[in-house]
Amino acid sequence: MYKLSESRRDFLKKITTLGVMGTTAYLRSSASMAAPSGTLATRLQGKVVSRDDTAYETWRQAMVWQKAKANRYPDLIVQARSEADIIEAVNYAREHTLKIAIRSSGHNAAGTSLRNGGMLLDISHLRDFKIDAEKKLAHVQPALWCEQLVYEAGKYGLSFPAAHCPSVALGGYVLGGSVGWNHAAWGGAATHSIRAMDVITADGEKVRASATENPDLYWAGRGAGPGFFGVVTKLELELYPAPKNIISSMYIHPLNGLATVTETLENLLKLKDERVEILLLFMHNPQAPKDLPEEEAKICFVGVNAFAESEQQAKQMLRPFAESELSSKSVFKVEYQPSNFSKLYHPENVDSGYGRYGVDTEWTNDLSASLHAVADHFKKTPSIRTHIVAAPAMNTQLHDDACFSRIGDHFIGTYLLWDDEKDDDSNYAWLDETNRILAPFSEGHYVNETAGDRFPQRYQDCYSPKNWQGLEQVRKKYDPQKVFHSFLGND
Ligand SMILES: Cc1cc2nc3c(=O)[nH]c(=O)nc-3n(C[C@H](O)[C@H](O)[C@H](O)COP(=O)(O)OP(=O)(O)OC[C@H]3O[C@@H](n4cnc5c(N)ncnc54)[C@H](O)[C@@H]3O)c2cc1C
Known part of the structure; x- marks a missing residue:
């Protein structure tokens, strides 16, 4: 069980036992110990929870869908209510050297959004959507649940290879590959049905990625999943004629x-x-x-x-x-x-x-x-x-x-x-x-x-050697300061 006092004692002990170089490194990685998170709270519609907040542990546990909560402790949990909140949070995190992990619905079994130190950016409230039946496209915010997309698209006789579990958010699901309903007939892995996405990059800019706009970012977003280096705030998804x-x-x-x-x-x-x-x-x-x-x-x-x-x-x-x-x-x-x-x-x-x-x-x-x-x-x-x-x-x-x-x-x-x-x-x-x-x-x-979470090498084994290397190159281009966490255990 997490106890703040122990963590602080541990922090002070580490400061006194590390050398100057080590101390600087530790301070950088634990910047939020000194970070005035209160100033961020005044700039957001959403919520900021720091480690000395009495509700911290309840919030931390709620970030992971399943019952086994990993023993990893972000310094700040930020729950965004809007895209503007996300931009504020990313800028704040970069300025205070808080590495960012992102959460849409927290279903990842390895608990990839829960990291030690840094900022956990929870975007679970971003669930808006619009169905463009004529173009067979869904414009969705990433925390929309899979079942809701199927239901809403169904009203127009359309559908999507959504996850088999209703409450999985589209965010983590489609970015990571995705094996969904009727996938074989609907383009295979659902990540291939992403037509475009809006991404808040490490410098707090909003960019669009598609086959013709920032195609390298588009390439990375279609499969990087828990290793993606930006916050996806909107997805444009191809829809398919629903089965009658x-x-x-x-x-x-x-x-x-x-x-x-x-x-x-x-x-x-x-x-x-x-x-x-x-x-x-x-x-x-x-x-x-x-x-x-x-x-x-x-x-x-x-x-x-x-x-x-x-x-x-x-x-x-x-x-x-x-x-x-x-x-x-x-x-x-x-x-x-x-x-x-x-x-x-x-x-x-x-x-x-x-x-x-x-x-x-x-x-x-x-x-x-x-x-x-x-x-x-x-x-x-x-x-x-x-x-x-x-x-x-x-x-x-x-x-x-x-x-x-x-x-x-x-x-x-x-x-x-x-x-x-x-x-x-x-x-x-x-x-x-x-x-x-x-x-x-x-x-x-x-x-x-x-x-x-237990075998970090397995992330590499999810990609061809060429694409694993390619991913690191695109990461360096869009996130040179490593503002975002990489794959769990691969930071
Ligand atoms: C009960 C259950 C059923 C499932 N069924 C299926 C299934 O049928 N098919 C299938 O393929 N998978 C399935 N999954 C796995 C699911 O695809 C993954 O767990 C996925 O990571 C969940 O996405 P999430 O957004 O909820 O996860 P989170 O835990 O919130 O996020 C996981 C990671 O995704 C990244 N991420 C999430 N949102 C964003 C964003 N907006 N921008 C950038 N990065 C982001 C982050 O790196 C984060 O660490 C299932 C999981 C569960 C628990």
Whole structure:
């Protein structure tokens, strides 16, 4: 638990034990200890919370969506209410040598917006939007939630490959790559659907980045995610014709019957329409009797959604699944269920996903081998809430005008979920073993969902070597004084 007095004592001790050079460096990195944050508060519509504020710890904890709050302590938390607030905050931070970290909705599992020292700039109130139906564009502020964009665009018969969780903000999501609903048919990773963005740069200037304006900044914004060096205040996103019909089927197999699932899927993937999205989960059967041995309670769930023009077309897209062993050998199935985005966002009887949370991901070109390699290990999860999610058949397009540069045919995400802090070590150890097992099949990781808090090198492994270097060059151009934090652990 954070105690101000201890921190101050520690600060004074460090000053007296460091040499002159070290003292200067420490003072620079802890500038806010002396920074008159009060003067900033008078210039903002929003809120400024410093470390000696009694509400500091409540604010700090609220910055991270999940329950496990990293032990990192920004010197100032600034909650902006407007773009003008953001410009004031960036100028203030630069003048007082407070390194900036940005938060849209705080969903990043590694807690990338929570850093030691500096300013945490919370822009979660910037949620305005405008839909330009004629041009099929959404103009959104970055803290708008994914579900709201889908809902608002839907009013005009349009949609967006938004995140599968309703409350994830578009900011961190689209900047980092993004695997969303119906992604394969809608341009692949949603970062490719950014058409332009307004960015407040390190010198407090507002610049527009697009394919024709500051194209290097545009390139960096499309994929840098938690390593981006500017505050994105507006996103111009391409919208797509919404499906008129969404129909879903689901199949459950015992995990011991995985071979049937993978063999069938390998064949179905060859025929699959790109508007069919499959999500395969390794999970604990919530209906398993309590006395059933853990490993027998593990199941493989396959959900299939068809995003179609008509009911008939959707059913046609799902028929190969219904006619396969995925259906005939399942222990439970529900087929051809009418659905919509509201149902997809709020499924019944599904774990809300809220708790202590850790995640890591792999792009792979060998789905079956990866899943078989990790299946036995999954039977030993320390928490029955943990699950592995595979999204087969990604749209693997990469673009020269986006730094997003790692993808594989399939996505595998390991989502740790548990409740009690005393179980942290066993859960992280299990995740690390999962990563070790999956490593031989990995083409890299997804920057928005990787355990960079414990393994900072993983951020580099989210990019091609060329784009990782390119990103550092563009960073130097737009943020030479390092006003913004880089990737967690890579500062
Ligand atoms: C329950 C849940 C479900 C999820 N589902 C999906 C999913 O379906 N598909 C998917 O791809 N991902 C998904 N994610 C992962 C999600 O994309 C990342 O967690 C992402 O970082 C969240 O964005 P955020 O803005 O909320 O994060 P924050 O924690 O607020 O920010 C993360 C980082 O993004 C950067 N950032 C955020 N906003 C800005 C901005 N305006 N300007 C500049 N930099 C900014 C900052 O560096 C910040 O450190 C999910 C996460 C959770 C917790």
